[in-house]
Amino acid sequence: MKLCRFKNKSGQVGIGLVVEDSALVDLTPAGVTQLQSLLEGESPVAELIRITKQKLPRIDLGEVQLCAPVERQEIWAAGVTYLRSKTARMEESDFSATAYDRVYAAERPELFFKSLAEKVVATGEPVGIRRDANWNVPEPELALVFNARGNIIGYTIGNDMSSRDIEGENLLYLPQAKIYRHSCALGPWIRLGATEAEARGWKIKIEIRRDGKDVFAGETSVGQIKRRFEELAGFLFRSQSFPHGAVLLTGTGIVPPETFTLQERDEIGIEITGIGRLRNPVMLV
Numbered sequence: 001m002k003l004c005r006f007k008n009k010s011g012q013v014g015i016g017l018v019v020e021d022s023a024l025v026d027l028t029p030a031g032v033t034q035l036q037s038l039l040e041g042e043s044p045v046a047e048l049i050r051i052t053k054q055k056l057p058r059i060d061l062g063e064v065q066l067c068a069p070v071e072r073q074e075i076w077a078a079g080v081t082y083l084r085s086k087t088a089r090m091e092e093s094d095f096s097a098t099a100y101d102r103v104y105a106a107e108r109p110e111l112f113f114k115s116l117a118e119k120v121v122a123t124g125e126p127v128g129i130r131r132d133a134n135w136n137v138p139e140p141e142l143a144l145v146f147n148a149r150g151n152i153i154g155y156t157i158g159n160d161m162s163s164r165d166i167e168g169e170n171l172l173y174l175p176q177a178k179i180y181r182h183s184c185a186l187g188p189w190i191r192l193g194a195t196e197a198e199a200r201g202w203k204i205k206i207e208i209r210r211d212g213k214d215v216f217a218g219e220t221s222v223g224q225i226k227r228r229f230e231e232l233a234g235f236l237f238r239s240q241s242f243p244h245g246a247v248l249l250t251g252t253g254i255v256p257p258e259t260f261t262l263q264e265r266d267e268i269g270i271e272i273t274g275i276g277r278l279r280n281p282v283m284l285v
């Protein structure tokens, strides 16, 4: 089951159940006006089955604007969870190589705050590259959606936009390399009702187009993530509470070659089989 937030032609935001990736069932007449009420319930899938037994309006996705599938959750990210990420970052910076090497092997994962929900970019909206950086990349990542009790209730696609030259200069600059306007995209919706074992079979693919031509494509699998989801969740919720739930990007396993940097007006498409596709143009911020 896929749950989305959308804006209709009159500008009203609603919650919808996506059908066949081409239309949605509008849950507004059933009294569902926020994701949170569903996501915090005992069983969102069972509740959705119950709700959709009634006749509800169906709308083509082409007639709505999809919004980022978050309301008040904090967005966090895990780092160096794939071998590819560790190797790329060790090559990026002699200064920080030991830290990346150690964190990959350590019991405690790297976790960092990424975004407020209100700053998250939806599918179709522009992601940003910093104007004071000259080596910018997307990081296509599976994102775990948690309720306030720390249970994984769904999955979405995340883009952890990053400035590799700022990050590579000094590890202490990580928040500036990672947290700036339009640096976090999530969407297009939340996939509910999949187990970790199922999600580990999904593929993650990225394509970047410039002036109508492919300039980079890459692929990995969720199964390559070194840490179990429960392990990441355990550390995220340790000595911490998220009264509105949380989203955790699980790290990147696709790193473009060192000669590649994003440019304004590039088009990024990230697909995770089992979820869908997140598309964003690039703008300078």
Ligand code: DO4
Binding pocket: 077, 078, 079, 080, 081, 082, 085, 089, 110, 139, 160, 174, 250, 251, 252
């Ligand atoms: O420490 C750097 C960030 C790592 C990261 O964002 C990733 O591996 O995805």
Ligand code: MG
Binding pocket: 077, 078, 079, 139, 141, 160, 251, 252
């Ligand atoms: Mg990342």
